[in-house]
Amino acid sequence: MIRFEKRPQPSQIFSIATPLLAVLTTMFFGGLLFAILGKDPVQSIVTIFWEPLFGEFAFYYRPQLLIKGAPLVLIAIGLALGFKAGIWNIGAEGQYIMGAIFGAGVGLAFYPTESIFIFPLMILAGAFGGWLWATIPAVLKIKFGTNEILVSLMLVYVAEQFLASMSLGLLKNPEGFGFPGSRNLQQYDSAHNADIIAGSGMHWGVVAALIAVIFAYVLLSRHSLGFAIRVTGEAPRAARFGGVNPSRLILFCLGISGMLAGLAGMFEVAGPAGQITIDFNVGYGFTAIIVAFLGRLHPIGIMFAGLLMALTYIGGDIAQSQLQLPAAAIQVFQGMLLFFLLAFDLLTNYRVRIGLNEVAT
Amino acid sequence: MTTPLLSLRGLTKAYPGVVANDDVSLEIGRGEIHALLGENGAGKSTLVKMIYGLVKPDSGAMEFSGASFAPQDPRTARAGGVGMVFQHFSLFDALTVAENIALGMENAPAMSQLAARIREVSESYGLPLSPDRIVGDLSAGEQQRVEIIRCLLQDPKLLIMDEPTSVLTPQEVSILFETLNKLRSEGTAILYISHKLEEIRILCDAATILRLGKVVGTCVPAETTARDMAEMMVGTTLKTPQRSGATAGEVILELNKLSLPPASAFGMPLREVSLSLRKGEILGIGGVAGNGQDELLGALSGEIRANEGMIAYKGLDMASMGPNARREIGLLSAPEERLGHAAAPDMSLIENALLTGAVREGLVKGGILNWSAARAFADQIIEAFDVRTPSAGNAARSLSGGNLQKFVIGREVLQRPDVFVVNQPTWGVDASAAAAIRQALLDLAESGAALIVISQDLDELMEISDRFATLNEGRLSQPRPAIGLSVDEIGLMMGGAHDEEVTRG
Structure with missing residues (x-):
């Protein structure tokens, strides 16, 4: 008989080893999945994990790692702050879209004026857009006790409709020959989120992600607000007893995660994506949920998890084109990663006992 | 002397890092109220869990009514004639008394029949309780009666009670004691866990005292002072809190x-x-x-x-x-x-x-x-x-x-x-x-x-x-x-x- 016994203290070793174990197990079962699909499992795994970093075209893929990793990290950091307090913002995708629309909207409003103040203004607008969209579920939760999971998720679909309307209407490029989509911000210097070092993939969003990591780390380990977040997640009654105001915490956590998601959207639209289009969003807001948990809700962990996730994205793309693996298989592979992570997470707080002579008490 | 109802010999149970029970032996006769005394962590709970089939001893033997007794689970213990009333009730607030009791039974009879049985038992043992009431509306004392009646419906020969008076008012305690005395007179043995020494002195015929998993003494409670029993439990002389009567200020x-x-x-x-x-x-x-x-x-x-x-x-x-x-x-x-x-x-x-x-x-x-x-x-x-x-x-x-x-x-x-x-x-x-x-x-x-x-x-x-x-x-x-x-x-x-x-x- 196998049973789980609660550890008196959470295991330090397993809290670090769990992500590694999850990655290894995902490689194994992912390989199995690819083998069943008739592909060479070893080659598939190597393609996904090795090719982007050290393969022949690594010079092209490495910057991609930062471009794809930055929004994931930026969003996941915000989500993790809420998740740690038991506040579940599932709608980062919507906040990401709103940040992009607000940011791009402000930039386009100034077109074609050139000024160094335009880009900072766009950053503020992007952060505001995301914050606004996340504050809706926060206020509804505080005032009416609605479930923030449902409200924030449903607002994603509202944001998507808004995005479609913007790219077909208000923000449509007047010189775009009727095609949907805004002007390309990459061709508007004052609004372009260009690489800081050309060709490195290192745009302002990467800088923002790094700042967010440091900010979250300091907040959680050194600041009373971070302490309030952690106590609320661990023991809500104890937090209330300790003087934490739950309503203010909901406003802060949802607000900051929306803000960061909005920033991510703004940096994306002004940089790698370049324009507002109907299919601007590609699921960063949802993938960031996986990234947050893969990084164990720890800022440094999230940084690595974001890069790992970006790697599977890029590696997955390569595997699709080189080995003709179906896109769905890659998504299953990414899903496996979260599944195994959560499964192995049990080992942090429980130890496995194998034996016959004891009956659970 | 006749054979005891329950006899435990050399029961030992170890958990990782702690021996909960170390070579514990005790005997309970028919119609005896036997107190099990000890501080928290002395091993009282582990001992009764072994008798009730929730935990298996590492070594040692139990005899019940003269036959070897090793319950695999609480169901076999109940079938053998052991009932237990836990300190924390396992009742559903939103269900009625009868529904709660039916949930705990192996072959629950029809609800009307069961309600009649509950009335009968509650009257004969002086435990007033209506089967139709919702448990969430009952006082702690009444909820305990639900648990006791649930046990009594199984006709136990041995009833284990874990700190039964901790949630009761003094009046409810005296009602409970009357019930327990009636059970005793009918020959039911009771294993009574408590750390309230005065109660034990009034109620119990014999007491076994546990400290750190070992039996450190037995006594006849009526003939032993509460202080002596407490000191056996703790193993040291107890300090009574001291205060000088200060006058209250503003x-x-x-x-x-x-x-x-x-x-x-x-x-x-x-x-x-x-x-x-x-x-x-x-x-x-x-x-x-x-x-x-x-x-x-x-x-x-x-x-x-x-x-x-x-x-x-x-x-x-x-x-x-x-x-x-x-x-x-x-x-x-x-x-x-x-x-x-x-x-x-x-x-x-x-x-x-x-x-x-x-x-x-x-x-x-x-x-x-x-x-x-x-x-x-x-x-x-x-x-x-x-x-x-x-x-x-x-x-x-x-x-x-x-x-x-x-x-x-x-x-x-x-x-x-x-x-x-x-x-x-x-x-x-x-x-x-x-x-x-x-x-x-x-x-x-x-x-x-x-x-x-x-x-x-x-x-x-x-x-x-x-x-x-x-x-x-x-x-x-x-x-x-x-x-x-x-x-x-x-x-x-x-x-x-x-x-x-x-x-x-």
């Missing part, structure tokens, strides 16, 4: 018709609770659990906000003040539930010291946490209150109940409160830790602080209180001087009788 806290709506469907509202508390006095508040104790503490700690004019502390209206604002001006509290309310279970003692100590101990400056100061404060609590833990970095849940309770009380006491409100200061705490906690509360009052001690333990309240009041259905009785109150008077106060009746009775 009024520091005043409740004026404090009323609160219930927090949940089965919660209790507070109804016009009024009192005034003076410096240097301890007001003891008794009453059966669930009569507004948690709500009163919440209203005073600031977790639940009352309306304007209801709570005045040092002349200030507390309506708009949250927990930390109240701490800042010296109103501190310690709730009943250690894990999850007074302390965050998975966080370290350092973090838990920070939880309530941040304001008064200056552990946060401009939002920045001072971890080294928090660690020093945690170490100070551990040192001053003799908290047994490997280090302050250990998680709160890794501590035993008594040690965590000492930490939780110590954390507040060391912050020099002017008013300290505490709910169940020694619940589930061993005798020596309880004595230490009570002494700390007395010392605090001595130094001029005013205390409100809410507790289910009447002996404790009588020992430390200057004045005594009870909570019943969210109403607070008029506080009366504790000295000279008789058990009958207290019982009537707990049952919600008005003052006139108490004086008349």
Whole structure:
């Protein structure tokens, strides 16, 4: 008989080893999945994990790692702050879209004026857009006790409709020959989120992600607000007893995660994506949920998890084109990663006992 | 002498790091009420769990009615004639008494038949209980009757009762004792777990005393003093808390018709609770659990906000003040539930010291946490209150109940409160830790602080209180001087009788 016994203290070793174990197990079962699909499992795994970093075209893929990793990290950091307090913002995708629309909207409003103040203004607008969209579920939760999971998720679909309307209407490029989509911000210097070092993939969003990591780390380990977040997640009654105001915490956590998601959207639209289009969003807001948990809700962990996730994205793309693996298989592979992570997470707080002579008490 | 009903020989059970029972032997005869005495962690629960088939012994043998007895699970134990009433009830609030009992039965008869059986048993054993009532509306004493009747319907030869009186009023206790005496006269044996020594002296025929998993003595309770039994349990001489009768000073806290709506469907509202508390006095508040104790503490700690004019502390209206604002001006509290309310279970003692100590101990400056100061404060609590833990970095849940309770009380006491409100200061705490906690509360009052001690333990309240009041259905009785109150008077106060009746009775 196998049973789980609660550890008196959470295991330090397993809290670090769990992500590694999850990655290894995902490689194994992912390989199995690819083998069943008739592909060479070893080659598939190597393609996904090795090719982007050290393969022949690594010079092209490495910057991609930062471009794809930055929004994931930026969003996941915000989500993790809420998740740690038991506040579940599932709608980062919507906040990401709103940040992009607000940011791009402000930039386009100034077109074609050139000024160094335009880009900072766009950053503020992007952060505001995301914050606004996340504050809706926060206020509804505080005032009416609605479930923030449902409200924030449903607002994603509202944001998507808004995005479609913007790219077909208000923000449509007047010189775009009727095609949907805004002007390309990459061709508007004052609004372009260009690489800081050309060709490195290192745009302002990467800088923002790094700042967010440091900010979250300091907040959680050194600041009373971070302490309030952690106590609320661990023991809500104890937090209330300790003087934490739950309503203010909901406003802060949802607000900051929306803000960061909005920033991510703004940096994306002004940089790698370049324009507002109907299919601007590609699921960063949802993938960031996986990234947050893969990084164990720890800022440094999230940084690595974001890069790992970006790697599977890029590696997955390569595997699709080189080995003709179906896109769905890659998504299953990414899903496996979260599944195994959560499964192995049990080992942090429980130890496995194998034996016959004891009956659970 | 006839063969005993149950005999245990050399029962041993070890868990990782601790031997819960070490070579325990005891015998219980038919129609005998046998007390099992011991502090928390002495191994009483493990022993009865082995008899009830919840735990298997590592070695040793049991005989029941002369035959070898090794129950695989509680079902076989019940089939063999062993019934058990747990300290914590396993009842569904939203179901009726009969439905709850049917859920626990192997082959439940039709509901009307069962209801008739319940009425029959409840009448013959003097346990008034209607099968149609919803369990959530019953008092703790009535809920216990549901558990007892559930056992009696199985016709047990041995009934195990784990701390049955901890939730009862004195009147309910005497009803229970009548029932137990009737069972005894019919030949049912009872294994009675308790640490209330006076009760055991009145009720039990024999007692076995456990300490650290070993049998350290047996005695005939009627012929042994409570103090001797307590010292056998603890293994040392007990110190009785001491205080010199200081005179109460000026009024520091005043409740004026404090009323609160219930927090949940089965919660209790507070109804016009009024009192005034003076410096240097301890007001003891008794009453059966669930009569507004948690709500009163919440209203005073600031977790639940009352309306304007209801709570005045040092002349200030507390309506708009949250927990930390109240701490800042010296109103501190310690709730009943250690894990999850007074302390965050998975966080370290350092973090838990920070939880309530941040304001008064200056552990946060401009939002920045001072971890080294928090660690020093945690170490100070551990040192001053003799908290047994490997280090302050250990998680709160890794501590035993008594040690965590000492930490939780110590954390507040060391912050020099002017008013300290505490709910169940020694619940589930061993005798020596309880004595230490009570002494700390007395010392605090001595130094001029005013205390409100809410507790289910009447002996404790009588020992430390200057004045005594009870909570019943969210109403607070008029506080009366504790000295000279008789058990009958207290019982009537707990049952919600008005003052006139108490004086008349």
